[in-house]
Amino acid sequence: MTEKVALDWGNLGYGYTRTDYNYISYWKSGKWDDGRLTAENTVTISIGSTALHYGQECFEGLKAQTARDGKIYLFRPDQNAKRMSASAKGILMPDVPEDRFIDACLQLVRANLRWVPPYGTGASFYLRPFEFGHGDNLGAKPADEYIFCVYGSPVGPYFKGGMKPISICVADVDRAAPRGTGHLKIGGNYAGGLMTRMLAKQAGFDDNLFLDPQTRTLIDELGGANFFGVTKDGTVVTPDSPSILPSITRRSVIEIARDVLGLKVEERPVPIAEIADFVEAGACGTASIIAPIGSIFYNGKRYEFSGGKETGPITRRLYDVLTAMQRGDHPAPDGWLVEV
Ligand SMILES: Cc1ncc(COP(=O)(O)O)c(C=O)c1O
Known part of the structure; x- marks a missing residue:
């Protein structure tokens, strides 16, 4: 040892x-x-x-x-x-x-x-x-x-407080250009987000939610994580967009939701107008793992999920299975874990 x-x-x-x-x-x-x-x-x-x-x-x-x-x-x-x-x-x-x-x-x-x-x-x-x-x-x-x-x-933990639900606000600037480089993990995509992230933090939010740069009607992703929402009937919904970073955590969440938890998953364009229909929301990424989103501030209104202060049951199960797989406590699909 x-x-x-x-x-x-x-x-x-x-x-x-x-x-x-x-x-x-x-x-x-x-x-x-x-x-x-x-x-x-x-x-x-x-x-x-x-x-x-x-x-x-x-x-x-x-x-x-x-x-x-x-x-x-x-x-x-x-x-x-x-x-x-x-x-x-x-x-x-x-x-x-x-x-x-x-x-x-x-x-x-x-x-x-x-x-x-x-x-x-x-x-x-x-x-x-x-x-x-x-x-x-x-x-x-x-x-x-x-x-x-x-x-x-x-x-x-990336967000202070571990599984404490985070509050985010919809950014009024875009992270990536339409048909630009949002799908690549390159430094240039991040410099442009520093100012809006600082302003969000100063206003008391944990992060920004970016909309699609073409129409600004669809959810893209957070500053450093992908987004998912959960509908009343327990469907996990996550944006399909050419301008988001294809998150490996998100891909894992989709597979866990579908294959381990037996949930319905929809990967599709997600109108921002749909946030009112989600009962749970979360951010997923290597750094943030799965962070429950307690509220999203958009157009002068605060939308709350799971009461704003709780982690919803599906978000919790996704987190539990993903983190158990990552530390070898839950069987993971072939190739997911590489021993050092
Ligand atoms: C902009 C952005 N979106 C999403 C993610 C999440 O990707 P992953 O799950 O591969 O870490 C990250 C972090 O890498 C990111 O920087």
Whole structure:
């Protein structure tokens, strides 16, 4: 057994704690090098890096969890590898092959075992793989050289209060452009949301809900999570939209709802007008896991779900099964857990 660092595991916030090792790999002249672990947590890049000027950068987020027997598992890293490959190609970067991506994640966790929160603490080890263009560049064109890094950090809950229902407000700005890059996990999609998120927080909300940028009549997603609602008859409804990030947690929630809980699931455009019909609502993502939404503020009116302060029964069951699968307490479909 690895001796763990002395952290108050049960009270971790959602932030960066420097760990022992990071992973770095360089792409040059058409190929990736072998990659390596490094104790440094800085990279030296040219002032001409395309990431700095044109946002040629993409990233991922996934978690490692400790099971009851002490084994550590990554949750669906193949899905993160595929999504990062799509993000990279979408902004003309070479992609990291899936086996390399997963190997880098495994190496990183193995090198930082003492930072992986123990079973039962509610905390997890968050991994942040990312890729960006560097080298000496000036014009708006893809770089000739790229860096792929992975770093990680032990983290607690993303929304303070754990399963306490969050309150969100519909943003009056758009996160992504119609037919833009909203479906890719690239830095440029996030910078534009910082101001509206800050304003939402200042107004006492936990996050924003974005509408579809084309018509502003459909629900898209939250700033860092996908949305689902539950109807009176127990159907789980989640938006199908070209401008949202295809969430791996959401995909898992759909499969759990349908195949484990036997619920009806509808993945379709969801008019914002339908929020009045939902009896439960939730946000799902790697960081937020499944956060119950207590209220949505829209057009001067507050819409409440499950009384505004409770976690609805379906949201609770989805959370319980998903988190049990992630820590190995509930059988998961083949390939969902990769042992470190
Ligand atoms: C904008 C956005 N939507 C949704 C998600 C949730 O995706 P996932 O479940 O793959 O973490 C994230 C987080 O990665 C995100 O940043």
